[in-house]
Amino acid sequence: xxKIFELYALISIVSWGIAMVLLAFRKxxxxxxxxxxxxxxxxxxxxxxxxxWMFLDRPPLRTLGETRLWYSLFISCIGYVLxxxxxxxxxxxxxxxxxxxxxxxxxxxxxxxxxxxxxALQSVWFVPHVIVYIVSYAFLGFSxxxxxxxxxxxxxxxxxxxxxxxxxxxxYIGFGFLTLGLLFGALWAxxxxxxxxxxxxxxxxxxxxxxxxxxxxxxxxxxxxxxRYYLWFITLSFTVLLIAWFGINYLPAAQMSVHVxxx
Amino acid sequence: xxxxxxxxxxxxxxxxxxxxxxxxxxxGAAGFEFVTGKAAPTxxxxxxxxxxxxxxxxxxxxxxxxxKNTIIRWFSSxxxxxxxxxxxxxxxxxxxxxxxxxxxxxxxxxxxVTSSWLYYVATGYLLMVLGMVSVRRLFPVSKKNIGxxxxxxxxxxxxxxxxxxxxxxxxxxxxxxEGATEWRVMNANNTIQELDFAIQLKDFEIEEYxxxxxxxDMRTGDVLEKNRKxxxxxxxxxxxxxxxxxxxTIKTYYPTSMFYVQDYFPLSDxxxxxxxxxxxxxxxxxxxxxDWIGAASMSQQAKYLILPDSIxxxxxxxxxxKFSSRIRLYTKEGSTIDTIVEVNQPITCNSYTIYQxxxxxxxxxxxxxxxxxxxxxxxxxxxxVGIFMMIxxxxxxxxxxxxxxxxxxxxxxx
Numbered sequence: 001x002x003k004i005f006e007l008y009a010l011i012s013i014v015s016w017g018i019a020m021v022l023l024a025f026r027k028x029x030x031x032x033x034x035x036x037x038x039x040x041x042x043x044x045x046x047x048x049x050x051x052x053w054m055f056l057d058r059p060p061l062r063t064l065g066e067t068r069l070w071y072s073l074f075i076s077c078i079g080y081v082l083x084x085x086x087x088x089x090x091x092x093x094x095x096x097x098x099x100x101x102x103x104x105x106x107x108x109x110x111x112x113x114x115x116x117x118x119x120a121l122q123s124v125w126f127v128p129h130v131i132v133y134i135v136s137y138a139f140l141g142f143s144x145x146x147x148x149x150x151x152x153x154x155x156x157x158x159x160x161x162x163x164x165x166x167x168x169x170x171x172y173i174g175f176g177f178l179t180l181g182l183l184f185g186a187l188w189a190x191x192x193x194x195x196x197x198x199x200x201x202x203x204x205x206x207x208x209x210x211x212x213x214x215x216x217x218x219x220x221x222x223x224x225x226x227x228r229y230y231l232w233f234i235t236l237s238f239t240v241l242l243i244a245w246f247g248i249n250y251l252p253a254a255q256m257s258v259h260v261x262x263x
Numbered sequence: 264x265x266x267x268x269x270x271x272x273x274x275x276x277x278x279x280x281x282x283x284x285x286x287x288x289x290x291g292a293a294g295f296e297f298v299t300g301k302a303a304p305t306x307x308x309x310x311x312x313x314x315x316x317x318x319x320x321x322x323x324x325x326x327x328x329x330x331k332n333t334i335i336r337w338f339s340s341x342x343x344x345x346x347x348x349x350x351x352x353x354x355x356x357x358x359x360x361x362x363x364x365x366x367x368x369x370x371x372x373x374x375x376v377t378s379s380w381l382y383y384v385a386t387g388y389l390l391m392v393l394g395m396v397s398v399r400r401l402f403p404v405s406k407k408n409i410g411x412x413x414x415x416x417x418x419x420x421x422x423x424x425x426x427x428x429x430x431x432x433x434x435x436x437x438x439x440x441e442g443a444t445e446w447r448v449m450n451a452n453n454t455i456q457e458l459d460f461a462i463q464l465k466d467f468e469i470e471e472y473x474x475x476x477x478x479x480d481m482r483t484g485d486v487l488e489k490n491r492k493x494x495x496x497x498x499x500x501x502x503x504x505x506x507x508x509x510x511x512t513i514k515t516y517y518p519t520s521m522f523y524v525q526d527y528f529p530l531s532d533x534x535x536x537x538x539x540x541x542x543x544x545x546x547x548x549x550x551x552x553x554d555w556i557g558a559a560s561m562s563q564q565a566k567y568l569i570l571p572d573s574i575x576x577x578x579x580x581x582x583x584x585k586f587s588s589r590i591r592l593y594t595k596e597g598s599t600i601d602t603i604v605e606v607n608q609p610i611t612c613n614s615y616t617i618y619q620x621x622x623x624x625x626x627x628x629x630x631x632x633x634x635x636x637x638x639x640x641x642x643x644x645x646x647x648v649g650i651f652m653m654i655x656x657x658x659x660x661x662x663x664x665x666x667x668x669x670x671x672x673x674x675x676x677x
C-alpha cells in the first residue's frame with residue numbers, strides 16, 4: 001500500500017512546494033493558483049489516507065508513518081483555513097513547510113512507516129493533541145518574534161502600535177489552540193490514565209504557560225501603559241512556553257513526568 | 264482612572280490591592296498550616312456539596328451587593344482577576360518546581376501542594392473572582408457575550424467540579440488470574456472492598472517489540488555511550504547496526520525461541536524468549552565474530568556475544584507493545600458482557616471505568632495475571648460540560664481573534 005504513496009505524496013509535495021513560492025507574490029491571479037495548489041495537495045493526501053484506511057481496515061493511527069500523514073493533512077488544512085480567515089501568508093507558508101517536512105520524512109524513510117507507537121500513544125487523541133500544539137507554538141512563537149521587532153522599533157523611536165496590534169491578534173489565535181491542546185490532553189489522559197488532570201510537571205508547566213497568556217490578554221484590555229511594556233510581556237511570555245516545551249527535561253520536579261522524552 | 268496621589272486601600276482600588284490581597288491570603292494559609300501542622304481535609308460528599316452551595320451563594324450575594332458597593336464591584340474587575348489568577352499560578356509554580364511527595368510529614372504547601380490549605384485558599388479565591396466575573400456578564404444574555412460566557416463560565420465549571428469532586432473519586436486496583444473471577448478490589452490504603460459486579464479474566468495477551476540490541480561494558484555492567492547517546496539499537500535487518508568499529512548484521516531473528524545445548528530453536532513454550540543470530544565485523548581489526556544472543560526470560564538466562572576489550576553485545580529485555588485482557592463481566596442483575604480491555608481503551612460498567620494498567624512483570628509475556636484500575640468519578644459529567652464549553656470558547660477565539668469588539672465590549676462593561 002505504501003508503494004502507491006509515492007505518487008500521491010509527490011503530487012502533494014510538488015503542489016505545496018510551488019504554492020509556497022507563489023505566496024511571495026501579491027497578484028490576485030497568482031494567489032488563486034496557489035490556493036488551488038494548496039487544495040490539490042490536501043485532496044491528494046486525503047485520497048491516500050482514505051485508501052490506506054480502507055486497505056488496513058482500521059484507522060491509520062498506529063505507526064509513526066501513519067501519524068505523520070495526519071500531521072501533514074491537518075496542518076495544511078488549518079493553515080489554509082486560517083489563511084482564508086486572517087490572511088496571514090507567513091503562517092500558511094509555515095504550515096505548508098511543516099506539512100512538507102512530515103511528507104518528506106515519510107517519502108525518504110519508508111522503513112519507519114511500520115514502526116509502531118508505544119501502547120500509551122495509540123489513541124485517537126494523539127494526533128489532534130500534537131497538531132494543535134504545533135499550531136499554537138507556531139503562533140505564539142510568531143507573536144514573540146513580533147514582540148522583538150516591536151521592541152526594536154520602540155528603541156529606534158518608530159511607532160510600534162501596528163506591530164503590537166498584529167501580535168495581540170496572533171496571541172488570541174495561538175491561545176485558542178493552546179487551550180485546545182490542554183483540553184485534548186485532559187480528555188486523552190482520562191482515557192489513558194484514568195484521570196483528566198494529575199499535576200504531572202508537563203501539565204503544570206502547560207497550565208502556567210496558558211495562565212501567563214491569560215494574564216496578558218487581560219492586561220492588554222486596559223491598554224494603559226506604553227506599547228514597550230506590552231511588547232516586553234509578549235516576548236518574555238514565550239520563555240515560559242519554552243520551559244514547558246523542553247526546559248522541563250532539566251527540572252528536578254520533572255524527573256517523574258510521563259512527558260519527559262529523554263532516556 | 265488611577266490618580267498618582269492615591270495611597271493604598273484608598274479607592275478606586277487597582278493593582279496594588281489586587282496583589283496585596285493574595286499575599287495576605289498566602290500568609291494566612293501558610294500561618295494556618297504552621298499552627299495546625301496538618302494538611303487540609305479532603306472534601307467528600309456531602310460536605311463538598313454544602314461548601315459548593317455556600318460558595319455559589321456567596322458569589323450571588325456579592326454580585327447583588329456589587330451594584331451599590333464599589334469595593335465589592337472591584338472584585339470582578341480586571342486587576343482583581345489578574346491578581347487572583349496570578350495567585351493560583353504562583354501556587355502551581357511551587358508544584359512545577361518542587362518535586363511533590365505522596366505523604367510528606369510537614370510543609371504541605373511545598374511538598375504536597377494539592378493537599379495544603381494554600382491550594383484551597385488560592386482555588387477558592389480564584390473561583391470567587393471568576394464566578395463574580397462570569398455572573399456579571401451573564402446578564403443580559405446576548406449573542407455578543409457568547410465567547411466570554413463559554414470561556415469564563417466553562418473554566419469556572421471545570422475548576423469547581425474538579426476541585427469539589429476530587430474527594431468523591433473512588434480508585435481501586437484489581438488483579439485477576441487467568442480463568443479466575445474476581446469482585447474484590449483494593450483501594451490505596453490496601454483495604455479490600457466488594458463490587459456489585461465481577462470480572463472473569465478469559466485471556467491475557469502481550470505483544471512485544473523486537474528486543475533492542477545493546478553494547479555493554481562487561482567490567483561495569485553499564486551500557487556504552489557515544490556522544491552521550493546510549494549504544495542501544497532497534498532491530499534493523501536492512502541496514503544493520505553500526506557502533507564505533509563494529510557492524511552487526513542480523514542473520515536470524517526468532518520472536519520466540521528456547522536455547523538448547525548451543526543454539527536457539529523457534530519454540531513458543533512458556534518462558535520462550537527472543538533471540539538473534541548475529542554476525543559482528545570489527546572493521547578496525549578486520550575480524551568477524553558470530554553467535555547467538557538472547558534476552559533473559561523467566562526460565563532462560565540471557566546469552567551475550569563477547570568481544571575483545573570486555574565489550575558484550577546483548578539482547579535487552581523486550582518492551583510490551585500492546586497488552587490486552589479478554590474479560591467477561593457478571594452483574595448482580597444476572598447479565599454477562601464479553602469484552603476486551605486495552606491500554607487507552609477502557610470500558611465502563613456500573614459507573615466504574617475499568618482500565619488495563621499492568622500485569623505480572625516478573626513473568627513478562629507469560630503473565631497469567633492482569634491488573635486493572637477501576638475509577639468512579641461522579642463529578643466527571645460536570646467537568647466535561649466545562650471542558651466542552653471551553654473547547655467551543657477556544658474555537659470562538661481562534662475564529663474571531665482579538666477583534667476591535669473585544670475592547671469595546673470591555674469598555675462598555677466597566
